[in-house]
Amino acid sequence: MSNISRRQMIAGVGGVIVGGAVATALPAIAAPSNFAVTPEWIPHKVDPKIGERFGYDGYYHKGYGCCYGAFYAIVGQMAEKHGAPYKDFPFHMMEVGKSGISNWATICGALLGAASAFALFYGRKERKAMVDELFRWYEQTAFPIYKPTSDIVVNKEIPTSVSHSVLCHVSVSRWSYTTGIPAKSKVRSERCGRLTADVSRKAIEILNAKIDGKFEGLYGKQDSVKYCESCHGKGKESPIAKGKQDCTPCHSGSEATENKFKDHP
Numbered sequence: 001m002s003n004i005s006r007r008q009m010i011a012g013v014g015g016v017i018v019g020g021a022v023a024t025a026l027p028a029i030a031a032p033s034n035f036a037v038t039p040e041w042i043p044h045k046v047d048p049k050i051g052e053r054f055g056y057d058g059y060y061h062k063g064y065g066c067c068y069g070a071f072y073a074i075v076g077q078m079a080e081k082h083g084a085p086y087k088d089f090p091f092h093m094m095e096v097g098k099s100g101i102s103n104w105a106t107i108c109g110a111l112l113g114a115a116s117a118f119a120l121f122y123g124r125k126e127r128k129a130m131v132d133e134l135f136r137w138y139e140q141t142a143f144p145i146y147k148p149t150s151d152i153v154v155n156k157e158i159p160t161s162v163s164h165s166v167l168c169h170v171s172v173s174r175w176s177y178t179t180g181i182p183a184k185s186k187v188r189s190e191r192c193g194r195l196t197a198d199v200s201r202k203a204i205e206i207l208n209a210k211i212d213g214k215f216e217g218l219y220g221k222q223d224s225v226k227y228c229e230s231c232h233g234k235g236k237e238s239p240i241a242k243g244k245q246d247c248t249p250c251h252s253g254s255e256a257t258e259n260k261f262k263d264h265p
Contacts, residue, residue, distance in 0.1 A: 041085055043121040045211050046077035048204040052146055055110070055200030059193040060153055066196045067097025070113030073200035074207065075120065100168030108168045110196040111138060114203035122210070130206050132244065133217040135166050137202055139246050143175075144194030146201070154190035165249045174249075222246045 051073040058069030058076070071094045079086035094116070096102060097109035114134060118127040142160040161178040163171035175191060176183045209215035221244075228251070232241035 041120055043207060043211055044078050044082055045208045046074060046081075046204055048201045048208070051077060051204040052197035052201040053148070056146065056148055056193050056197040057151075059196040062095075063098075064092070064095040065098030065109055066192055066199075067101075067109035067113035067116075068092070068094040069193070069196040070110040070200045070203065071117050072113075073197075074114065074117040074204060105169035105172065106167060108138065108166055108171055108195075108199075110192075110199035111135060111166055113196075114199055117203065118207065126210075129217050130210060130215065133206055133215075134199070134203055135245070136222065137218075138166055138199065139164050139222070141198070143171075143198055144191055146194040146197035148194070148197075153193065154186050156187070156190075158187065158191050158194060163249075164246050166245050167249075170249050 054076055055069045055073035058064065058072040059066055061068065061072075068091065072091055075086055075089060076091065079089070094113055097107075097112040097116075100106045100109060101112070111134065115127075115131050118130050122130070140162065142162045144158055144160060159175075159179045159181070161175040163174050165171055165174070172183050172188065172192070175181075176188060181187050181191075206215060228241055231237050232239060
């Protein structure tokens with residue numbers, strides 16, 4: 001073992017974790033190891049209706065939040081039905097995605113959890129379209145949709161809003177601005193719990209379609225992205241932009257995107 005470099009070790013372990021994909025694709029350079037052979041990480045279809053409830057309950061489980069909830073809605077279902085290796089995943093680590101990664105309000109944690117579940121089974125080229133579909137759907141959908149019928153933490157109607165962004169900061173702030181409900185409130189938390197259920201269900205529908213060989217993306221590139229890429233995309237006059245998310249929330253010149261550090265009331 002002492003003759004194996006750290007990089008070789010990581011490559012070897014990575015091959016085991018991702019269904020043996022690395023070791024299978026590159027047998028000539030795969031590092032030898034003394035690790036026991038484990039069952040392959042192959043995707044199984046799961047129930048979207050059960051998944052949305054798992055997502056909601058997972059959101060509130062020990063306060064782990066959105067990323068954990070969405071991830072468990074997918075991989076947790078596989079674990080409860082199929083056992084190893086899914087049950088051996090350290091699910092608690094997904095708590096890191098709560099509130100846009102440790103309260104930094106970057107990517108919506110529910111999206112991070114779902115995309116992470118996709119990544120357990122599919123490499124970048126295969127999952128790209130799956131992530132694109134989920135994220136673009138999220139930008140354009142009024143949340144929350146899900147209405148739990150039992151064991152409801154905040155039992156009231158939750159108003160909706162469309163975020164036009166995959167960022168937790170924008171998604172929550174726009175919802176709070178639209179509804180007048182504080183971002184740090186139990187009602188807002190309930191909104192995110194139900195949103196986690198919605199993302200879980202949609203992600204499962206995408207995953208199931210992928211497994212069946214029937215996945216087709218319905219959401220194309222946003223008009224704002226097409227417009228901005230005409231100048232700022234690869235090979236264009238000013239190729240400085242990176243990313244796929246809707247450009248409008250941050251670059252539209254709206255009241256919300258004006259300079260708030262100058263003459264702010």
